[in-house]
Amino acid sequence: MRQLVETGAATVEEILEWQEKTADEVQRAVAQAQQEAAPDPYHEPWSALATRFPLATPSPTQSVFP
């Protein structure tokens, strides 16, 4: 904090406000997670990738070469 204040990057008041906002966001996230049902391993999609392979076609971008 001292370095941020001394370099003029932020004021003490701003930093305290950030801390408060951050703590509040974490608390809300924890509260939401605790209210939600636990994940069901039988219905979990179990996919580490956003892409669904196999792909039917390549991307449509064409070559710049003749």
Add this chain to the structure above:
Amino acid sequence: VSVTYIDAIREAQQTLLREDPRVFLYGQDIATFGGAFKATKGLAEMFPGRVFDCPISEDAMIGLAVGAAIEGMRPIVEMQFADFSSIAFNQIVNQAATHYFRTGVPVPLTVRLPSGGTAGSGPFHSQSMEGIYAQYPGLVVLTPASVSDAYHMLIDAVALDDPVIFCEHKFLYRWLKAKSINGDHLPIGQARIVRAGKHATVVAYSAMVHEAVRAADRLQQDGWEIEVVDLRSVKPLDIDTVLASVARTGRLLALGEAFPWGGVTAEVVSRVSEEGFHLLDAPPQRLNSRDTPVPYHPKLWAAHRPTPESICQALRKLLAF
């Protein structure tokens, strides 16, 4: 007029920068200098503000790119050598690879790895990292072996919503030429039969595809017809094409330039043994580099990696079974 493998990689990036405003390039010496291998030559001038030199901190490079990708950009990061991507390992496997599974937010990041050995490059500029990255869920790992694939697969890589490890072989950069970039353009995840045969299947990828074809040419003089499968993508792995080939030939040699312990060739042999044991007429074999660091001296290097001679030797043993 001919197009080299590295021409194709440069042209793909030019196409991507021209057609997709979300694309930017980031790497060491890629803007002012045009990259250690000139894969980005002239692109900084053509696309101001979209091709960036970065500090020598691979960890920071990937960290920045992961953040940009999460926010909707399509970064292409050039590692100067695949070997140095180990310095960014944490960001790649712990951040980029896990992010979609953890949050549902994809990370469309492409990491270009100049991979594999060339004479005199030694232990720190010769490594093949595909097996290491393929081991991690959440990464797509590509290994183009042709000029056409170098172009099309890089464009396809950037189109994917997932982090892609794009292993481009340095030996192929200027050695491999084609009359044009056109050619059959297969989707990512699909292997290609580059040479048909009926006596044995060699499953290879990247530069080893060309060594396999040379070996097959030599054995043809003795009447052996060797089928060569280019995996193109080691993850996802097109095991169906591999199994179909083994069904035709009954014999499998998995060939890779990486170190022998584990890795892509081990995965291919494992999958074929598991899913296609009934197709095999001989124990499946694999051939990799030696289990030592890559040596500097060209004579040692040439004996460290699989060669047409050692591939022929392995195939003769397989065919004799």
